[in-house]
Amino acid sequence: MIESAGLSRAQLRRLLRQRRRALSISQQRQAARRLYRQLAQHPLFRRSRHIALYLPNDGEIDPQLLLREAQRRGKTTYLPVLNAWPATRMVFQRIRPGERLTLNRFRIREPRPNHARQRKVWALSLLLMPLVGFDPHGGRLGMGGGFYDRSLAYRARRKNCQKPTLLGLAHECQKVDRLELASWDVPLQATVTDRAWYGEEDRRTTAPHSLRCQSKR
Ligand SMILES: Nc1nc2c(c(=O)[nH]1)N(C=O)[C@@H](CNc1ccc(C(=O)N[C@@H](CCC(=O)O)C(=O)O)cc1)CN2
Numbered sequence: 001m002i003e004s005a006g007l008s009r010a011q012l013r014r015l016l017r018q019r020r021r022a023l024s025i026s027q028q029r030q031a032a033r034r035l036y037r038q039l040a041q042h043p044l045f046r047r048s049r050h051i052a053l054y055l056p057n058d059g060e061i062d063p064q065l066l067l068r069e070a071q072r073r074g075k076t077t078y079l080p081v082l083n084a085w086p087a088t089r090m091v092f093q094r095i096r097p098g099e100r101l102t103l104n105r106f107r108i109r110e111p112r113p114n115h116a117r118q119r120k121v122w123a124l125s126l127l128l129m130p131l132v133g134f135d136p137h138g139g140r141l142g143m144g145g146g147f148y149d150r151s152l153a154y155r156a157r158r159k160n161c162q163k164p165t166l167l168g169l170a171h172e173c174q175k176v177d178r179l180e181l182a183s184w185d186v187p188l189q190a191t192v193t194d195r196a197w198y199g200e201e202d203r204r205t206t207a208p209h210s211l212r213c214q215s216k217r
């Protein structure tokens with residue numbers, strides 16, 4: 001585990017990104033299979049109808065086995081898409097098996113923007129988020145663009161809104177002892193790695209999903 005004391009967020013990000021990029025193809029494959037086993041039969045995954053994932057980039061743990069399994073089970077699946085304007089916005093768009101993808105400005109594959117296929121983030125059931133780093137208490141470090149933070153900012157205004165369930169995905173080697181929460185950081189319900197669960201997933205599996213978020217814009 002990395003000790004964060006004395007390191008800036010930028011330094012931590014660099015170190016953690018190097019670590020995940022250093023994993024070999026076979027280590028990545030094994031991590032992806034283990035992640036799949038951690039989640040595929042979990043009630044949070046089984047009960048969710050609208051699931052957003054990501055396509056792996058920069059050594060991120062690969063959730064594509066879960067993507068295909070969700071599609072096989074008839075769930076609706078979504079990927080993040082970066083808006084051309086305003087350029088700081090990220091939206092979630094439905095993705096179907098075999099759909100053609102393009103490269104966004106960071107050279108990450110994403111569906112061609114199509115407004116009719118986009119869904120408000122609070123109408124998703126489960127959001128699986130790519131992490132650069134995490135701590136065992138719900139803290140996370142992303143790529144630094146603030147895309148996830150901004151798309152989740154509604155949570156601070158609507159405390160009752162529990163949708164979607166936020167799960168971070170990472171390699172075990174991305175664990176940090178402690179990450180300071182910035183004022184805009186939205187804590188994760190749990191982080192799942194190839195080795196373990198970190199967080200409070202059990203509490204949320206028994207609580208009914210709040211529907212309050214669906215009625216308002
Ligand atoms: N797989 C995946 N998809 C995702 C994200 C992600 O983290 N992972 N995002 C989550 O936010 C969004 C993209 N956010 C990103 C933010 C910064 C950089 C990045 O690499 N920055 C470069 C500088 C690149 C440049 O300016 O040309 C760098 O830090 O070196 C990439 C993606 C949307 N899609």
Ligand SMILES: Nc1ncnc2c1ncn2[C@@H]1O[C@H](COP(=O)(O)OP(=O)(O)OP(=O)(O)O)[C@@H](O)[C@H]1O
Binds near residue numbers: 009141145148182185
């Ligand atoms: N709700 C918000 N409204 C406006 N700007 C925000 C908001 N949340 C984050 N930001 C901006 O985004 C930038 C990146 O934030 P941070 O370093 O926490 O990124 P991150 O959490 O690693 O990235 P991401 O959210 O994309 O995974 C910050 O400089 C911050 O100013």
